[in-house]
Amino acid sequence: METLLWICAVCVVxxxxxxxxxxxxxxxxxxxxxxxxxxxxDSSSISLYPLEVILAILVxxxxxxxxxxxxxxxxxxxxxxxxxPFMLCITFSAIKSIELSLTVKEIVRWLELAVIYYLTINxxxxxxxxxxxxxxxxxxxxxxxxxxxxxxxxxxxxxxxFFGNPNPLAGYVNLTIPILLGMLMTSVFLWERIVxxxxxxxxxxxxxxxxxxxxxxxxxxTMILILFLTKANKRVLLLSAIFIIVFAVSILSSNFKSEFIxxxxxxxxxxxxxPRVMYYPVGLDMLRDNFIFGIGIGNYPLLxxxxxxxxxxxxxxxxxxxxxxxxxxxxxxxxxFAFWLICIVKYLVSSLKELKNTKNYSxxxxxxxxxxxxxxxxxxxxxxxxxIHLQWGIILGLAVVLTQLRESExxxxxx
Numbered sequence: 001m002e003t004l005l006w007i008c009a010v011c012v013v014x015x016x017x018x019x020x021x022x023x024x025x026x027x028x029x030x031x032x033x034x035x036x037x038x039x040x041x042d043s044s045s046i047s048l049y050p051l052e053v054i055l056a057i058l059v060x061x062x063x064x065x066x067x068x069x070x071x072x073x074x075x076x077x078x079x080x081x082x083x084x085p086f087m088l089c090i091t092f093s094a095i096k097s098i099e100l101s102l103t104v105k106e107i108v109r110w111l112e113l114a115v116i117y118y119l120t121i122n123x124x125x126x127x128x129x130x131x132x133x134x135x136x137x138x139x140x141x142x143x144x145x146x147x148x149x150x151x152x153x154x155x156x157x158x159x160x161x162f163f164g165n166p167n168p169l170a171g172y173v174n175l176t177i178p179i180l181l182g183m184l185m186t187s188v189f190l191w192e193r194i195v196x197x198x199x200x201x202x203x204x205x206x207x208x209x210x211x212x213x214x215x216x217x218x219x220x221x222t223m224i225l226i227l228f229l230t231k232a233n234k235r236v237l238l239l240s241a242i243f244i245i246v247f248a249v250s251i252l253s254s255n256f257k258s259e260f261i262x263x264x265x266x267x268x269x270x271x272x273x274x275p276r277v278m279y280y281p282v283g284l285d286m287l288r289d290n291f292i293f294g295i296g297i298g299n300y301p302l303l304x305x306x307x308x309x310x311x312x313x314x315x316x317x318x319x320x321x322x323x324x325x326x327x328x329x330x331x332x333x334x335x336x337f338a339f340w341l342i343c344i345v346k347y348l349v350s351s352l353k354e355l356k357n358t359k360n361y362s363x364x365x366x367x368x369x370x371x372x373x374x375x376x377x378x379x380x381x382x383x384x385x386x387x388i389h390l391q392w393g394i395i396l397g398l399a400v401v402l403t404q405l406r407e408s409e410x411x412x413x414x415x
Contacts, residue, residue: 031390112389167210171383276320291330348368
């Protein structure tokens with residue numbers, strides 16, 4: 001049986017490698033499709049990692065084409081230099097590694113984010129490829145949403161086959177909802193509006209049914225940003241109608257209704273907030289002798305047991321991406337990470353002015369909102385451990401691509 005699985009796995013890898021070789025940008029789509037499965041499929045003693053395998057194939061194909069066929073896969077460097085200081089900091093922090101496998105795993109996660117962003121801005125270089133990638137994101141999220149909604153409405157409680165937890169699932173869907181709304185506002189075809197409307201409805205239902213307070217707050221804050229940046233009363237009405245419909249459909253289940261009421265009460269919310277607040281003093285205690293360079297990337301799960309006796313605090317991550325970065329890489333790593341994010345936000349805000357009166361302005365606002373909702377969500381979650389950061393890297397890359405496509409249209413061609 002294992003031999004048959006290995007043969008099937010090799011055949012699938014060969015097919016994917018062949019497709020990526022002839023159409024490198026399709027590698028980005030394969031990454032998008034593999035993200036909901038956490039990048040890992042276990043079968044008895046065999047562990048397959050499709051996310052890492054696809055990224056490795058894509059990188060090797062691009063390197064080969066760049067050297068042998070002189071295919072320009074690595075020409076665009078927009079915002080890439082901004083992440084280099086942070087990558088150097090996390091690499092330097094590996095000197096303090098306690099267990100090499102955990103350190104390498106964390107470094108690879110951040111490297112994957114940089115790589116997928118870099119490949120997106122270089123491989124997605126026209127409107128056709130951009131639309132293919134966007135619809136790949138929409139279809140993947142729609143399939144996940146359909147499966148989750150059916151599972152929830154049939155079983156009546158929060159069990160999720162994707163990401164293993166409702167909070168990362170809601171964080172994953174959060175990234176797509178603003179883009180769907182932006183695409184919906186940009187679309188001029190009736191059939192496309194219907195399709196995008198269905199996708200939006202499914203995504204919002206999943207977002208709501210996940211009962212994730214963090215996802216609710218982060219998306220609401222981002223929606224306020226969208227409504228502030230886009231001036232149209234019809235859009236406000238559309239958004240309100242979607243939320244009303246989703247709420248009406250969701251509460252049809254009595255089990256869900258009671259669980260929803262329990263989630264929105266103040267006392268349960270404060271009770272769930274208390275252990276997360278406790279991570280901060282524990283984390284700062286860990287930094288007492290390692291303030292400049294941190295405790296070392298990947299060392300937190302091994303050291304946390306020495307700093308607390310409370311079982312509920314002994315987790316693999318700190319439920320806050322920024323606190324995790326601070327503790328593992330110190331003030332140097334946090335400063336480099338903040339510099340990277342500031343450069344991203346500064347570039348996107350300046351691009352908003354350039355695209356103000358263009359037909360793709362609403363779509364760009366949706367992409368920017370997808371970037372922002374991820375940053376909000378990571379205040380109470382650490383979405384890098386679920387592969388969702390790769391989706392964020394692709395969305396950020398698409399925002400940069402959209403800006404550069406506009407620049408190529410307005411700048412005069414030179415020989």
